[in-house]
Amino acid sequence: xxxxxxxxxxxxxxxxxxxxxxxxxxxxxxxxxxxxxxxxxxxxxxxxxxxxxxxxxxxxxxxxxxxxxxxxxxxxxxxxxxxxxxxxxxxxxxxxxxxxxxxxxxxxxxxxxxxxxxxxxxxxxxxxxxxxxxxxxxxxxxxxxxxxxxxxxxxxxxxxxxxxxxxxxxxxxxxxxxxxxxxxxxx
Ligand SMILES: Cc1cc2nc3c(=O)[nH]c(=O)nc-3n(C[C@H](O)[C@H](O)[C@H](O)COP(=O)(O)O)c2cc1C
Numbered sequence: 468x469x470x471x472x473x474x475x476x477x478x479x480x481x482x483x484x485x486x487x488x489x490x491x492x493x494x495x496x497x498x499x500x501x502x503x504x505x506x507x508x509x510x511x512x513x514x515x516x517x518x519x520x521x522x523x524x525x526x527x528x529x530x531x532x533x534x535x536x537x538x539x540x541x542x543x544x545x546x547x548x549x550x551x552x553x554x555x556x557x558x559x560x561x562x563x564x565x566x567x568x569x570x571x572x573x574x575x576x577x578x579x580x581x582x583x584x585x586x587x588x589x590x591x592x593x594x595x596x597x598x599x600x601x602x603x604x605x606x607x608x609x610x611x612x613x614x615x616x617x618x619x620x621x622x623x624x625x626x627x628x629x630x631x632x633x634x635x636x637x638x639x640x641x642x643x644x645x646x647x648x649x650x651x652x653x654x
Pocket of ligand 1 (some may be wrong): 477481482
């Protein structure tokens with residue numbers, strides 16, 4: 468069993484990465500494999516709506532997308548975190564999700580029943596909107612979204628600041644524990 472955790476921040480070792488890693492740490496503690504992937508520095512172009520994924524189980528654009536896509540499809544769990552940029556998820560996050568969702572849905576709903584959920588991190592506001600934005604992706608792809616003590620949001624501006632948000636840290640940890648719990652019940 469494996470859970471893939473992705474940070475859609477262009478900033479390495481930032482608050483989103485920290486939040487996703489906190490959740491993954493708890494999954495690991497339950498004996499489930501995890502892999503963290505940062506989209507920082509990766510080349511993932513936006514979907515160009517060519518519809519090639521209707522005739523082949525891969526995206527026609529040749530960049531860093533395909534290996535990530537394959538890892539997510541192979542895993543039982545999937546967590547995606549995004550910083551809030553002007554009230555929304557980052558372009559990096561949405562480029563990945565748009566292509567992931569389209570290839571998956573055009574090839575037999577490949578994300579169906581994977582366990583996980585979104586995480587949103589911001590300095591001050593916009594986490595709820597971004598969390599909901601990412602949640603649309605999960606629900607439409609027939610995934611099993613797991614809750615926590617609060618919505619999976621955290622506060623922080625400079626790198627590492629989210630660790631000062633005690634409730635945010637606790638929410639991420641409990642989220643990871645619940646993902647592991649659900650996975651163990653299902654598999
Ligand atoms: C272009 C840009 C837009 C941002 N927009 C918001 C925003 O709408 N609301 C907010 O509270 N913080 C906003 N921030 C702050 C980031 O969400 C915050 O610094 C967050 O911790 C970054 O996550 P990271 O460390 O994972 O990159 C913005 C930052 C940038 C660079």
